[in-house]
Amino acid sequence: MTEPRWLNADERRAWLALLSINTLLPAALDTQLQAAGKLSLFDYNVLAMLSEAEGRFLPMSELAARTSASLSRLSHVVTKLQRRGWVEREAHPGDARVTVAHLTEAGMDTIVSLAPGHVDAVRALMLDAMTDDDVADLARIGEKIVARLDDDHWILRER
């Protein structure tokens, strides 16, 4: 039995930084979105993923994959978004097990009005701190980590 390898200096720095980003960045974006439209970052992402999908609808499973969420979490949130009139649930023609989440016009209007402020916040909170090379490095390294966590994650599909 070998002694467990502890983290070296860079490993520790990388890990602690990621851990901190992990709590601070969503919190800051949540604050911005909460002020702009009384929704969370996760709510926003659900709407954003639907808005980018062809026909502005996706099966719950696919939407869950694109938001890295459990089906249960998504189901609760879609119920909430439905009550706000931003999303509708529809039956799938070919497979009766499938529920399709469909972005409404009101939902589209919401995401369109929120997007600029949200993108500005993403820039202000992280991208503006980085050079172009940093951004490319982070994209490359980040995708490696995502591949490790889920080797057929959807963000890796389009390459």
Add this chain to the structure above:
Amino acid sequence: MTEPRWLNADERRAWLALLSINTLLPAALDTQLQAAGKLSLFDYNVLAMLSEAEGRFLPMSELAARTSASLSRLSHVVTKLQRRGWVEREAHPGDARVTVAHLTEAGMDTIVSLAPGHVDAVRALMLDAMTDDDVADLARIGEKIVARLDDDHWILRER
């Protein structure tokens, strides 16, 4: 009024990767810690920060800073850890406003027994996916982002 700058390809890749890591990595580490000791990643970090502090105690505010948490969140969690016998609350000698959180022997035993498995999980889930250069890059870039989010964050203090 200028048109809002949208994200370019690398910016979008970096942002989506970070967003995905953000939900997948804590979830995976939570699962490991839940199985190993019925605690969350946040619980673990509270214990870890105390175990590394001199005297194994810290004021609540300082512990909140080192875990990037709100005082309210920390207060609830310390109450829970206290019920499990891992942490105790003590008065601060010089300032009656301050509550000091102190890691107990049982708490120290817990973190010592959990640490190897947790570090292995951190390696398996992210570090093993990266080269040494990647790790150094991530540390550098990650710290830039942290500085942007909180310019006197504690992880930046020790350099």
Add this chain to the structure above:
DNA sequence: CTGTTTTAGTTGAAGCTTCAACTAAATGAA
């Protein structure tokens, strides 16, 4: 076909986090 397994999704309860309101002590201003 018929029974079994897998896939898709929902639900309610329990636990966690955030938010707002609050207490109390220390600091600062006049």
Add this chain to the structure above:
DNA sequence: TTCATTTAGTTGAAGCTTCAACTAAAACAG
């Protein structure tokens, strides 16, 4: 001093997430 402000922390309620149990349809196996 005395009053106002800031700092440190706690608390209960509301909302969010996870977990386990469940329904129902599709796919599969014999």
